[in-house]
Amino acid sequence: MSTEDTSAEGRVEGAPGGSVEGTPRTAQHASKSAAAIDRAKAQGRAALIGYLPAGYPSVEDTIAAGIALAENGADLIEIGIPYSDPVMDGQVIQAATTEALANGFHVAQVFDVVRGITSRTEAAVLVMTYWNPVLRMGVDEFSRRLADAGGAGLITPDLIPDEAAEWMAASDKYGLDRVFLVAPSSTPERMKRTVDASRGFVYAVSIMGVTGARASVSSAAKDVVAAAHAAGAERVCVGLGVSNAGHVREIAAYADGVIVGTALVAAIGEGGVDAVASLTKELSTGLTQEEA
Amino acid sequence: MVRLMVDAPAAGSDESPVDAFLHGARPKDDMPQGAPSLRHAPGPYFGSYGGRWMPESLIAALDELEDTFEKAKADPEFTAQIAELNKNYSGRPSLLTEAKRFAEHAGGVRIFLKREDLNHTGSHKINNVLGQALLAKRMGKTRVIAETGAGQHGVASATAAALLGLECVVYMGAEDCRRQSLNVARMELLGATVIPVTNGSQTLKDAINEALRDWVANVDNTHYLLGTAAGAHPFPAMVRYFHEVIGEEARAQILAQTGRLPDAVCACIGGGSNAIGIFHGFLDDPSVKIYGFEAGGEGVETGRHAATITLGKPGVLHGARSYLMQDDDGQTIESHSISAGLDYPGVGPEHSYLADIGRVSYEPITDSEAMDAFRLLCRTEGIIPAIESAHALAGAIKVGQRLAAAGNDAGGAAAGAVSEKIVIVNLSGRGDKDVATAAEWFNLLDQDSPEAEIALEGEQL
Ligand SMILES: Cc1ncc(COP(=O)(O)O)c(C=O)c1O
Numbered sequence: 001m002s003t004e005d006t007s008a009e010g011r012v013e014g015a016p017g018g019s020v021e022g023t024p025r026t027a028q029h030a031s032k033s034a035a036a037i038d039r040a041k042a043q044g045r046a047a048l049i050g051y052l053p054a055g056y057p058s059v060e061d062t063i064a065a066g067i068a069l070a071e072n073g074a075d076l077i078e079i080g081i082p083y084s085d086p087v088m089d090g091q092v093i094q095a096a097t098t099e100a101l102a103n104g105f106h107v108a109q110v111f112d113v114v115r116g117i118t119s120r121t122e123a124a125v126l127v128m129t130y131w132n133p134v135l136r137m138g139v140d141e142f143s144r145r146l147a148d149a150g151g152a153g154l155i156t157p158d159l160i161p162d163e164a165a166e167w168m169a170a171s172d173k174y175g176l177d178r179v180f181l182v183a184p185s186s187t188p189e190r191m192k193r194t195v196d197a198s199r200g201f202v203y204a205v206s207i208m209g210v211t212g213a214r215a216s217v218s219s220a221a222k223d224v225v226a227a228a229h230a231a232g233a234e235r236v237c238v239g240l241g242v243s244n245a246g247h248v249r250e251i252a253a254y255a256d257g258v259i260v261g262t263a264l265v266a267a268i269g270e271g272g273v274d275a276v277a278s279l280t281k282e283l284s285t286g287l288t289q290e291e292a
Numbered sequence: 293m294v295r296l297m298v299d300a301p302a303a304g305s306d307e308s309p310v311d312a313f314l315h316g317a318r319p320k321d322d323m324p325q326g327a328p329s330l331r332h333a334p335g336p337y338f339g340s341y342g343g344r345w346m347p348e349s350l351i352a353a354l355d356e357l358e359d360t361f362e363k364a365k366a367d368p369e370f371t372a373q374i375a376e377l378n379k380n381y382s383g384r385p386s387l388l389t390e391a392k393r394f395a396e397h398a399g400g401v402r403i404f405l406k407r408e409d410l411n412h413t414g415s416h417k418i419n420n421v422l423g424q425a426l427l428a429k430r431m432g433k434t435r436v437i438a439e440t441g442a443g444q445h446g447v448a449s450a451t452a453a454a455l456l457g458l459e460c461v462v463y464m465g466a467e468d469c470r471r472q473s474l475n476v477a478r479m480e481l482l483g484a485t486v487i488p489v490t491n492g493s494q495t496l497k498d499a500i501n502e503a504l505r506d507w508v509a510n511v512d513n514t515h516y517l518l519g520t521a522a523g524a525h526p527f528p529a530m531v532r533y534f535h536e537v538i539g540e541e542a543r544a545q546i547l548a549q550t551g552r553l554p555d556a557v558c559a560c561i562g563g564g565s566n567a568i569g570i571f572h573g574f575l576d577d578p579s580v581k582i583y584g585f586e587a588g589g590e591g592v593e594t595g596r597h598a599a600t601i602t603l604g605k606p607g608v609l610h611g612a613r614s615y616l617m618q619d620d621d622g623q624t625i626e627s628h629s630i631s632a633g634l635d636y637p638g639v640g641p642e643h644s645y646l647a648d649i650g651r652v653s654y655e656p657i658t659d660s661e662a663m664d665a666f667r668l669l670c671r672t673e674g675i676i677p678a679i680e681s682a683h684a685l686a687g688a689i690k691v692g693q694r695l696a697a698a699g700n701d702a703g704g705a706a707a708g709a710v711s712e713k714i715v716i717v718n719l720s721g722r723g724d725k726d727v728a729t730a731a732e733w734f735n736l737l738d739q740d741s742p743e744a745e746i747a748l749e750g751e752q753l
Contacts, residue, residue: 085497085501085609086501087501094492132607132616132622136605137621160346160348162343183347185352185511186348190348205348208510209505
């Protein structure tokens with residue numbers, strides 16, 4: 001199933017503390033994210049990926065909203081870990097995660113959220129996290145617990161392959177997807193390196209900026225996707241600023257998946273789980289790949 | 293690890309002993325034989341610290357900065373530009389002043405103050421901002437952004453931007469803007485725009501977060517002028533490079549004034565820029581003990597402090613792996629200090645490395661120890677230090693007393709030797725900005741005066 005990982009042997013030259021446990025892979029792990037994207041592809045459409053911050057407004061609500069996402073057309077679900085210093089997030093997500101932390105959210109609860117959704121749906125569930133919470137728990141322990149909870153892998157906004165030796169090893173050991181980001185500013189060399197290190201899909205940042213709703217999709221997104229495909233990525237999904245079915249339709253024409261964050265966070269904040277369900281249904285109408 | 297020996301930015305070209313030293317006339321036998329040099333560590337890693345824990349979107353900008361910096365270092369035109377600005381704009385070399393009356397309270401050792409407080413804008417910060425602003429120009433950037441806590445780095449950045457004709461935007465926690473309204477006015481007088489940050493804990497770390505968000509969105513025309521020796525590579529090594537002049541001068545000056553190297557060098561640690569600047573001059577002198585003093589706040593046992601190395605654990609924040617004040621979940625813990633410039637839950641990665649290998653000792657100094665030293669320097673030397681620098685002064689008193697005790701233990705014959713012991717303190721800034729805080733601390737204001745009301749809020753008079 002997974003082919004993007006063939007050259008990713010987890011060791012990045014120049015990285016520090018290179019003494020990660022060398023756990024030789026005994027079996028090829030199937031990528032849950034790749035499988036979910038390929039199921040969508042088989043239906044002639046792009047995959048829909050919805051983001052929700054864990055614990056906003058409560059852990060129970062995140063689980064219920066995750067299930068609603070899956071039942072209304074999302075193929076993959078991205079659960080964010082609230083973090084004190086979210087440098088890649090705009091106002092809406094910052095406000096939500098700050099509230100979750102103020103309500104006492106703890107990192108280990110993310111596994112409850114993942115288990116709560118994976119035990120009830122077919123969706124692939126990834127965790128999106130800044131790196132320090134993972135480091136603090138221990139990369140190996142975090143990975144083991146995520147795999148136990150049925151999680152598909154991690155999306156890592158502030159971890160680049162250059163620093164990922166430990167995560168490369170742990171993700172291989174536990175069969176987790178590692179979704180790195182590529183950006184409009186990525187050079188061809190970095191694009192290649194990041195695509196090679198990724199498994200499941202590559203996250204194409206649509207714009208030079210942070211999360212947040214925007215009126216239109218940046219024209220840069222299409223170029224980033226093309227560059228990632230050219231560098232060998234089989235599955236490239238686009239995120240940042242995607243907020244309505246029109247945006248989804250535009251991106252679905254050239255990408256393998258479309259990632260929606262801020263709009264869903266605003267929906268759960270304003271209208272709860274029902275609002276997430278109806279927005280997901282609405283967004284999914286844009287998925288069918290048409291000629292652009 | 294490969295360590296390249298490169299020339300630090302030199303001061304003026306007059307042939308004083310200091311200048312001769314700066315131009316390379318260092319006696320050969322000063323270099324320890326065999327031991328690998330700790331100087332000029334190029335990054336990205338300092339042991340297992342440092343690196344680039346950053347969004348991919350910013351990696352190209354960091355690469356461009358690194359490339360520009362490496363080329364600039366090798367370009368005589370750039371080093372001459374820095375030397376000229378240091379001399380004729382900032383007022384370098386800064387003095388090395390012996391503090392004889394202050395030293396009486398430090399066990400009777402000799403204490404010398406490296407007078408970064410005498411630089412233009414009143415602190416060491418100017419060394420770094422001039423260098424980075426010149427690099428911004430070299431990269432063709434027209435806009436610089438900066439974070440600031442109390443406003444010292446913001447004022448320095450606004451100054452460099454005005455001098456070089458760059459647009460300047462400063463991010464500052466909303467609470468700090470209110471408390472330091474005079475520094476906000478200073479930045480605005482210098483033509484900068486100050487943006488209050490209302491996210492998260494509304495402190496310095498959130499100002500850095502907001503500056504990073506701005507940088508991601510505007511990296512085409514914008515340089516992020518980070519104010520301390522922290523952050524993603526190349527910032528720690530680059531910020532140190534621009535501050536190395538402090539240690540180079542201090543080493544030459546102490547040799548010129550006393551004929552020998554000091555027994556100890558002391559500096560305060562916020563993110564660690566003034567400290568790494570002076571430490572660098574002495575890293576390869578094994579006889580020189582080096583001390584970094586962190587903000588112990590209300591006491592490390594209270595939890596209200598900024599003693600990152602003393603009590604933190606390694607983690608990643610703002611682009612580097614380093615010691616970090618964090619909880620069991622890896623969430624950053626808010627720091628506390630009477631000194632806004634030391635009130636940061638992280639620390640530069642080179643300091644974490646120097647701590648681990650034991651080359652530098654890091655210790656906490658409480659608010660009240662720092663304020664005692666603050667008052668002592670005012671009264672014994674006629675110098676009002678920044679409260680940040682007062683942490684280094686308080687540390688120097690302890691170091692002096694320990695040196696004296698060790699000397700006395702060695703027996704009567706050694707008693708005379710105590711007065712031969714030498715401690716250098718980096719006086720990183722002047723205390724004008726801290727007058728209100730100090731007046732409030734020492735109860736110097738009439739109870740019902742408008743000044744007392746302002747000081748209660750921590751504002752400047
Ligand atoms: C006078 C002075 N000293 C020290 C510091 C601490 O910064 P660093 O540790 O980078 O020298 C500051 C920061 O604002 C400062 O203004």
